[in-house]
Amino acid sequence: MKLLIVSGTPKTDGITYSFVKTAEETASTLGIESETITLSKINLSKCKMCDDGWGVCFYEHYCLFGDKDGFTELQQKVKEADAFIYLTPVYWGEMSEELKLFLDKLRRCEATKQWDSREEYVSYHKGKPSIFVAVAGGGGGGCGATFVHMERAIGPIGGDEWPKEHAGIFDCIAVNRWNQEYKREALKAAITTMYDFYKRPKAIDVSAEPDYKLLITYDNGEKRLFDAKPYVERKSHKALKDVELFNKPNVSGTKIEWRPLLDIDIVEIYPNSETV
Numbered sequence: 001m002k003l004l005i006v007s008g009t010p011k012t013d014g015i016t017y018s019f020v021k022t023a024e025e026t027a028s029t030l031g032i033e034s035e036t037i038t039l040s041k042i043n044l045s046k047c048k049m050c051d052d053g054w055g056v057c058f059y060e061h062y063c064l065f066g067d068k069d070g071f072t073e074l075q076q077k078v079k080e081a082d083a084f085i086y087l088t089p090v091y092w093g094e095m096s097e098e099l100k101l102f103l104d105k106l107r108r109c110e111a112t113k114q115w116d117s118r119e120e121y122v123s124y125h126k127g128k129p130s131i132f133v134a135v136a137g138g139g140g141g142g143c144g145a146t147f148v149h150m151e152r153a154i155g156p157i158g159g160d161e162w163p164k165e166h167a168g169i170f171d172c173i174a175v176n177r178w179n180q181e182y183k184r185e186a187l188k189a190a191i192t193t194m195y196d197f198y199k200r201p202k203a204i205d206v207s208a209e210p211d212y213k214l215l216i217t218y219d220n221g222e223k224r225l226f227d228a229k230p231y232v233e234r235k236s237h238k239a240l241k242d243v244e245l246f247n248k249p250n251v252s253g254t255k256i257e258w259r260p261l262l263d264i265d266i267v268e269i270y271p272n273s274e275t276v
Contacts, residue, residue, distance in 0.1 A: 001198045003027050003034040003191075004081035008088035008099030009135075010040035015180055016089045016135040022184050023085050023133075026191045035081075037074060039098035044105065045069040057108040061121060071105055078106065079124040083131075083170075083194060086150060090136040093145035103153035111156035125157040127253065129170035129197070131190050136176045143174035170194050203266050206256050208247040212240070214256060215276070216269065226273035231264055 005023050009016040020036060027034035045065050050056065056064050066072035078084075086103075088095040095103075106125075113121040134146040151169060158168060171190040175183045201218035209215050214226045231237045232246070239262060240246045249256050257263035 001032055001082045001195060002080060003032050003083050003085065004077055005034055005036040005085045006087065006099070006102070007036060007038045007040075008086065008096040008102075010096070010098060011089075014089075015175060015177065016087055016133075018180075019133050019135065019175065019184065019187060020087055022187055023087070023191065026188045030192060030195055032191075032195060035077065037077065039096075039102050042070045042074070044071055044098075044101050046101065047104070047108070057105075058112045061109045061113055061116070063105055063109060071102075074102065075106065075109060075124065078110075081128065082198065083129050084125075085131045085133065085191070086154075087133040088135070088146065088150075090134050090140075090142040090146050093142035094149055095134070095146055100149070100153075103150070107153050107157055114156075123157055125154065127158075129168065129194055130154055131170050131187070131194065132172045133187060134172070134174055135180075136174070138176070140174055140176035140179070143176075147172045147174070197267075200267075200270065203251045203256070203269075206249045206251050208249055212246060214249060214269070214273075216251075216256070216266075216273065223276050224270065224273035225276045226269045228264065237262065237264075 005020060005027075007017070007020045009020070011017050024034060024036060045068070048065065050064055056062060062075065063071045066075065086099065088099045091097075094100065110123040110125055113123045132147055132150050134143040134150075136142050154169065173183055173186050173190065201220045201222055203216050204219050205217040207215045209225065212227070212229045212232050214228055215223060216226060217223050228240070228246075232240045240258065245258055249258055252263065254266050255263040256266065256269065
């Protein structure tokens with residue numbers, strides 16, 4: 001896993017910066033390849049409103065000024081990453097100017113890919129988990145609002161109509177001066193758990209078998225047989241008693257799905273299935 005740590009603090013000391021270092025040290029301890037982007041060291045340009053507001057960012061998904069201000073290189077780093085940690089101080093219930101500018105530019109280029117009919121254009125953020133860290137100087141009341149603004153940037157970049165189909169927001173960690181020590185441990189645990197999820201085999205194919213069983217193929221070549229009968233008896237999954245419907249499963253992100261909201265999570269399936 002390649003982890004991209006995006007620092008929105010302009011300081012080289014203080015609580016937010018210390019959490020950046022914690023993220024780096026945790027990644028190193030786990031053997032995760034990581035890179036830190038310090039946005040305050042990059043002079044990103046503000047949007048120039050090309051073509052009355054939607055220029056090449058909408059139609060070709062890059063910034064016309066990206067080669068000059070460094071954004072093109074950052075966008076490439078997003079493409080190469082498998083997971084993200086976004087860290088910011090809280091400014092009146094908002095993320096820092098540096099992080100907001102970066103995410104605004106990224107959203108303009110990446111979120112617009114979901115409306116592009118060309119198959120090669122898929123958001124570089126799609127299917128990749130993010131951990132948010134917001135650090136408040138006061139009591140922490142602004143952290144919640146900050147997370148909302150961060151999600152409004154990252155959510156559309158995921159490019160999926162159904163949030164359950166991509167990894168999305170893995171965790172939100174709200175920090176203030178009084179809780180920073182145990183929240184530091186929370187960040188370490190979040191990175192560790194996210195890495196454990198990443199290392200698990202990913203389902204790439206599924207077929208229905210007799211007696212409400214599923215044969216699932218994973219990207220490591222492993223095949224496992226899962227007995228879905230206990231799920232079929234649940235009120236939420238009773239529609240699957242219809243064998244014609246049960247025989248039409250699909251792999252949908254982290255789920256085995258028959259139709260929207262009728263699915264079983266791979267996290268539940270894998271440990272409760274048998275190798276064949």
